[in-house]
Amino acid sequence: MTQTSFTENKVKILPESLINKIAAGEVVERPASVVKELLENAIDAGATEVQVSIKNGGKDLISILDNGCGMNESNAQLAVERHATSKIIDEEDLFRIRTLGFRGEALASIAAVSHFEILTCNDESHGATRIFIKGGCLEQVGKIGFPKGTKVTVERLFYNTPARLKFLKTTATELQHIQQHIVQKSLAHPHICFRLTHNRQMLLNLSGGQDLKTRIQQLFGEDFKEILMTVNHEETYLQFSGFISFPSKPRTSRRWQYIFVNERNIKSPSINHGIYDGYGTFLGKGQHPIFFLNLHIDPSEIDVNVHPAKTEIRFRNNQLVHTILSDQISRALKEGASRRFFGREHSHVQMPHTEVSGQIELPMEDSLPLEEFHSGDTPGARKTVHTKEARELPPRGSLKSTASRRKTTFLQENRTVQTKPVRESLKSHNEIQGTTVSSLSGPVDTGFAEVNDVRNLRLIEPLPESPKKIHVLGQFRKKYIIAENDAGLVLIDQRALHERLLYDIYVEVLQKKEVSVQTFKASLLLELSPQESVLLEQSMELLALSGFAVSPFGGSTFAVNTIPECLNEDQVEKVIREILDRLVLFGKRGQGDEILKDVCQVVAKHGAMFSEQELTQSEMECLLAQWEELGSPMSSIKEAPILVEFSLQELEKRLRH
Ligand SMILES: Nc1ncnc2c1ncn2[C@@H]1O[C@H](COP(=O)(O)OP(=O)(O)OP(=O)(O)O)[C@@H](O)[C@H]1O
Ligand SMILES: [Mg+2]
Structure with missing residues (x-):
């Protein structure tokens, strides 16, 4: 068997009709591609009404009528030639394209693989033009009566390219593709009226003049x-x-x-x-x-x-x-x-938002406003309000009484108004509202329960009286707050919410350099590895700003003199180690915002309540009211949702048998 070498044959320019067929292979994949190209031409022509008629999924007939600008006879004759367009003139126009078409090949490509007819009129006083092309060969050009606009009819698509014809799918599938294009165009141009009929049956009738x-x-x-x-x-x-x-x-x-x-x-x-x-x-x-x-x-x-x-x-x-x-x-x-x-606009407490041009790499020392600080000191961080023996601090969740404690862990200057014990404030509110607070589960409500008092629950002062838009129904498995609001039934992850609030407040005070700290009379000593020591030495200013006053104590030992108020002594080592771990990830050069964000995340994570925590009705209300007041986001600090909601319709749908 002899093999023909293609290179031995003479090189020839292909006939125009074959060129068009090859080009058509790229542009016209199936009937829906014809519809897409013709719709785009109609839209570019400024049509406000487009009527698409299809037979047998477009395999037998596709006809698109528009009321756009239309064409005169000479333009119409040119339009069906390849590389003929009115939409661009020179190379630079390629980067100024505002029309959907610009390649000047759609009509020629479609006409190369079908029986193609175009009726078009740009001025009724001059009559309309009719051009008929069969498989790329011009068969007829003539005058006809037709209103302003254009109608393109494509019959027997792919009649001369049997391979393509074989690839066509069922009528239903081809029709689906066509519909998809019309839907797309109609969404992009809601001001245009689109109609689609298939085998004379109206499938879509979208009136014009609409918004999205x-x-x-x-x-x-x-x-x-x-x-x-x-x-x-x-x-x-x-x-x-x-x-x-x-x-x-x-x-x-x-x-x-x-x-x-x-x-x-x-x-x-x-x-x-x-x-x-x-x-x-x-x-x-x-x-x-x-x-x-x-x-x-x-x-x-x-x-x-x-x-x-x-x-x-x-x-x-x-x-x-x-x-x-x-x-x-x-x-x-x-x-x-x-x-x-x-039910209202929220102003978020957030880290400064990344600029859109974003990802600005800043050296750690430049990115933080630390110039004024010296390592091992706590300037900037609002000096301790109270000095106490670290050992006096009880573990989380077991504080004896709120009265014996300072009232707020974090005070925000713009919110500093006279404070009132939460129990009192909630009580007075409930009296005013004339409501009886009931709880689905959990302890009998006496405001902040004596035994269950949760550290850091009262974050802002004055405490809002109670949430305005949401009504607490109870607690589920010591983990979720069950509540209702206008949207329906809501389950709130209480720990994620608490952590979120702590984080937002901590970020705010940190930015203002007003982190409240607790000072230990006797420093806590931290024994670190050599690598951790190096990192800590480099990060002392950052830690000082965040409320951790740390100073070298010789070798790999460091003395911790203050910590943010929302933490406990027994958490210090863990928290500092975790901060150091995260700093390792950033390397020497880190993004200022990101580093601070991480420190805040670690502090909030450890400062927040345990994942299972019995809360009283008042405590839950207190959390939600502060959430409302702060306008904190609905997502956790890890960007996961804090709540799930079920509308009444959703519930009823699920319960319907
Ligand atoms: N429905 C129409 N109404 C008015 N003019 C049309 C219409 N359809 C096509 N034309 C004219 O015919 C020209 C050729 O159309 P064709 O679709 O082949 O190319 P194009 O739209 O310029 O570019 P592309 O190949 O990217 O679609 C268009 O530039 C336009 O001037
Ligand atoms: Mg086009």
């Missing part, structure tokens, strides 16, 4: 109103607006995810990652958010000419797009969840 919200409801039903929250981010580099699902309403499919960049429906891993990262731990395994997002970005920042189908784009600064989206989605989710829960 109404369009979503037109397509997916009223239920979506309950699930979605609005997002809007106006920033010079990247603006976006649209709707995303509440963190508590994830789906198990990616079906309802739509991204439009400058009105173009696209797939972009960096955008998707940004959104998923924004949801963070709000999403469990196999859970997916819903999103309908319109992004706007300067066309010179993107490259849409990646693939003939134009569904992929490249961003000049991928990382920035990712960071903006994840930061903003995360912020919006927290605010949204908070609004839904408390």
Whole structure:
């Protein structure tokens, strides 16, 4: 058997019709690709009404009628040629693209593999043009009566490319793909009226002049109103607006995810990652958010000419797009969840937000405002209020009485108002409200229970009287607060909440350099490993700012003279070691914010109540009231949800047999 060597054959320029067929292979994959290209042409032509008619999943007929600008005869004749477009002129225009099409090849490609007819009119007084092309060969050009606009009819798609024809799926599948394109376009352009008929049956009739919200409801039903929250981010580099699902309403499919960049429906891993990262731990395994997002970005920042189908784009600064989206989605989710829960806007106590250009690497010594401090000292940290023997401190959860203690662990200057013992304040409130506090489980409510008094539970002063938007029903397994609010039934992870509040307050006082400390008369001695000693020596200023006054005691021994008030003596060694462990991870150069955030996390983690802790009604109310007052986020310091909620509808649905 002889083998033909391709290189021995003569090199020839391919005939135009074959070139068009090859190009069509990329642009026209299936009937839905024809629909997509024709819809894009109609939208670029400024149509406000688009009518799509299909027969047998588009395999027999696709016809798209629009009321856009139309074309005159000479333009129409050019339009069906390859590389003919009115949308770009020169190379620079490639980076200024504001239209959906620009490659000038869709009509020619479609016409190469079908029986193709275009009727178009840009001025009714001059009549309309009809062009008929069969398998890429121009068969007829003539005049016809037709109103302003364009109608393209494609019959017998792939009749001359049998291989492609064989790959077509069932009518139902092809129709589904077509519908998907119409849905995408109709979401990107809710002001346009779209209709779809299949085998003369009307499948979609979306009236025009809508906004995105109404369009979503037109397509997916009223239920979506309950699930979605609005997002809007106006920033010079990247603006976006649209709707995303509440963190508590994830789906198990990616079906309802739509991204439009400058009105173009696209797939972009960096955008998707940004959104998923924004949801963070709000999403469990196999859970997916819903999103309908319109992004706007300067066309010179993107490259849409990646693939003939134009569904992929490249961003000049991928990382920035990712960071903006994840930061903003995360912020919006927290605010949204908070609004839904408390029924009002919350102002979060947060570490300064990472700039969008983000990831600024700062040397540790520059990133912290430590210049004024000297190691082994505690300036900056508000000097101790009380001096006491460290051994007098009882372990957590077993303090005898609140009265014998100082009232607040952390005092915030702007909140310093006269204090009132919590029991009294809650009592007076309940008297005013005329309510009787009942508890599903746990001890009989006498305000803060004598035996169960939890350290650090009263974080701010004055203590809010009781939560306004949420009503505590009881406690579950010493771990969860059961409550109800307007949204429904809520289960709150009490330890995660306590830790969150401690963290937020600690961050705030730390930023103000007002960390309250407790001073030991007799220093506590810490025996460290040589590596830990080096790290501790380097970190003494950071620790001092955080409320830990540590000084060298010779060799690898260090003396601890003060600790933040929210900690106990028996926790000191563990906490300092954990802080050092985390500092190792940062290395010599770390990000200031991040390091402080970590220190705060360690302190909050150890300062918070145990994971199982019996709480009285008043104690639970006190926690929730402070949560409301502080406006802390609805997520834990590890960004996991603090609560789960069940709407009445959800409960009833589950109980329906
Ligand atoms: N429905 C329409 N109404 C008015 N003009 C149209 C319509 N469809 C196509 N045209 C004109 O025909 C030209 C060629 O269309 P075609 O779809 O082949 O290329 P394109 O849209 O410019 O680029 P692309 O290949 O990326 O779609 C367009 O540039 C436009 O001027
Ligand atoms: Mg086009």
